Structures are given as structure tokens and as C-alpha cells.
Amino acid sequence: MPDTAMSDSAPPWAPPAAVLFDMDGTLVDTEHLWWQAAAELATELDLTLTERDVPEVLGRAVEHTAAHLHRSSGTARSEADLVERLGDSFAGKVATEIVPRPGALALLAALHDARVPTALVSASPRRVVDLVLGSIGSEWFTVTLAAEDTERTKPAPDPYLAAAGLLGLDPATCVAVEDTPTGVASAHAAGCAVLAVPSAVPIGAAPRVTLLDSLEQADLALLGKLAAAPAV
Known part of the structure; x- marks a missing residue:
């Protein structure tokens, strides 16, 4: 006969194989700094950023946004x-203002205590990633990836595929935590379950994408259930 007492006491979830975190707007409140840097450069080029520019700025790598401004302005620069100008401006702003998002450090601590591997998966340059790590602590992360670490960055799946590969895991067993449609697209294309906490722009519903208002609402049980949900 089965041991009903043992089965009844078994937890209904197990921790995820790993949790892969975006950085800007997810762990730290830097998306507004990135927008400021892009807006200031746009002004130098006689442009004014509007809502139409959001998909080309938020969640995007420096190179992508610079290329967008170059095309839009027709500048001779x-x-x-x-x-270089955009990267320097953003790095300077981040260096003076690194504020963790609500619930971010508590969730990292819970994962650390539970010995769940974590990765930082950012589309920001390595120098910006290292600035943030110096503030919030690099010890929370098993591996870290910056924009330079993959041939393609978000929304391509490469960063999340690389992070899972470095951890020796199938991306489908990992949960990615993101804040922009660009980041969600990257993680989803890699096969990860996604926990999305929108920062500056809405994120639409999609299979294996769970939306929360804040990381304060996330815990190990939720992450484990998301990882266990079947891929479609």
C-alpha cells in the first residue's frame, strides 16, 4: 500500500532548476535612466523621443538604440x-543611482538560501552590469551575462540559451524574470517559463508568461510551479 501520510505531506511544488534575471527595470530601477540617456542624446540630434520610440529604446541594447537614433536623425555623426556617447551617459547615470526594485533582494536571498542557481542576463554593457553588481552584490548570481557575451542580444533567445548552457540546464526547466516585451520575447524564444513584472510598458499575456505587479508577490513556490508548467 502507498504511504498516504508521506504523500499527503509532500510539497506540491519543487524549486525551479534555476532562475534567470534580467537586470534593468527588473532587479534595479534603471529603465528611467536609460530613457533619460536616450532622450538627451536625441535632443542633441534635434529629435524628441515619443511613445513611438519606446520599442526601440526600452529593453534594447545600446547598439540598437544608437542605430535607431542614427536612422531617425540622419546625423552625420x-x-x-x-x-559611445549613449553608453557613457547611461553608465554615468547608473553609477550615481542604483535602486533595487521592490522585493528583488528578498527574492534573491530566498533563492540563495534554497541553493537555487541564478543568472543575471542583461542587454546592458558589461561595465554597467558590473556597476550594478558592485552595488547589489555579485554573490547572488551563479553566472552573469552582459550584452557583449553573446553574438545577438535580446529579443533574440541567445542570452537565455547561453545562461542555461553555462548552468548545464535545459532552458525549459528555468524561470526567467523580465520587465519588458523585448526581454519576455527573448526568454520565451529560449523556451523558459517567464515571470513578467512590467516596469515602463505593458506586457501582453502569452503561454508560460505569468504577470505580477511586483516581485514582492513572488516566492519559491510560485517559481517552482511556473517551471513545472508544461511547455506549449
């Missing part, structure tokens, strides 16, 4: 110059 080189695209490489815009990349």
Missing part, C-alpha cells in the same frame, strides 16, 4: 560615436 557616426553610429559608433552615438554608441
Whole structure:
């Protein structure tokens, strides 16, 4: 006969194999700094950013946004110059203002205590990632990836595929935590379950994408259930 007492006491969930975190707007409140940096550069180019520019800025790598501003302005300045100017501006802003998002550090601590592997998967340059790690602590993460670490960055699946690969895991057993449609698209394409906490723009419903208002609502049980949900 089965041991009903044992089965009744068994937890209804197990921790995820790993949790893969976006950085800007997810763990730290830096998306507004990125928008400010892009808006200031746009002003130098006689442009004004509007809602139409949001998909080309938020959640995007420096190179993507610089290319967008280059095309939109028709400036004689080189695209490489815009990349450097935008990267320097953003890094300078981040260096003076790193504020964790509500619930972020508590969730990282819970995962650390439960010995769940974690990855930081960012589309920001390595120098910005290292600034943030120096503030919130690099010890929370098993591996970290910046924009330079994969040939393609978000919304391509490469960053999340690389993170899972470094951890020796199938992406389908991992949960990615994101805040933008670009990041969600990247994680979803890699096969991860996604926990989305929108920061600046709405995120639409999709299979294996769970929406929350804050990371304060997330815990190990929820992450475990998301990882266990069947892929479709």
C-alpha cells in the first residue's frame, strides 16, 4: 500500500532548476535612466523621443538604440560615436543611482538560501552590469551575462540559451524574470517559463508568461510551479 501520510505531506511544488534575471527595470530601477540617456542624446540630434520610440529604446541594447537614433536623425555623426556617447551617459547615470526594485533582494536571498542557481542576463554593457553588481552584490548570481557575451542580444533567445548552457540546464526547466516585451520575447524564444513584472510598458499575456505587479508577490513556490508548467 502507498504511504498516504508521506504523500499527503509532500510539497506540491519543487524549486525551479534555476532562475534567470534580467537586470534593468527588473532587479534595479534603471529603465528611467536609460530613457533619460536616450532622450538627451536625441535632443542633441534635434529629435524628441515619443511613445513611438519606446520599442526601440526600452529593453534594447545600446547598439540598437544608437542605430535607431542614427536612422531617425540622419546625423552625420557616426553610429559608433552615438554608441559611445549613449553608453557613457547611461553608465554615468547608473553609477550615481542604483535602486533595487521592490522585493528583488528578498527574492534573491530566498533563492540563495534554497541553493537555487541564478543568472543575471542583461542587454546592458558589461561595465554597467558590473556597476550594478558592485552595488547589489555579485554573490547572488551563479553566472552573469552582459550584452557583449553573446553574438545577438535580446529579443533574440541567445542570452537565455547561453545562461542555461553555462548552468548545464535545459532552458525549459528555468524561470526567467523580465520587465519588458523585448526581454519576455527573448526568454520565451529560449523556451523558459517567464515571470513578467512590467516596469515602463505593458506586457501582453502569452503561454508560460505569468504577470505580477511586483516581485514582492513572488516566492519559491510560485517559481517552482511556473517551471513545472508544461511547455506549449
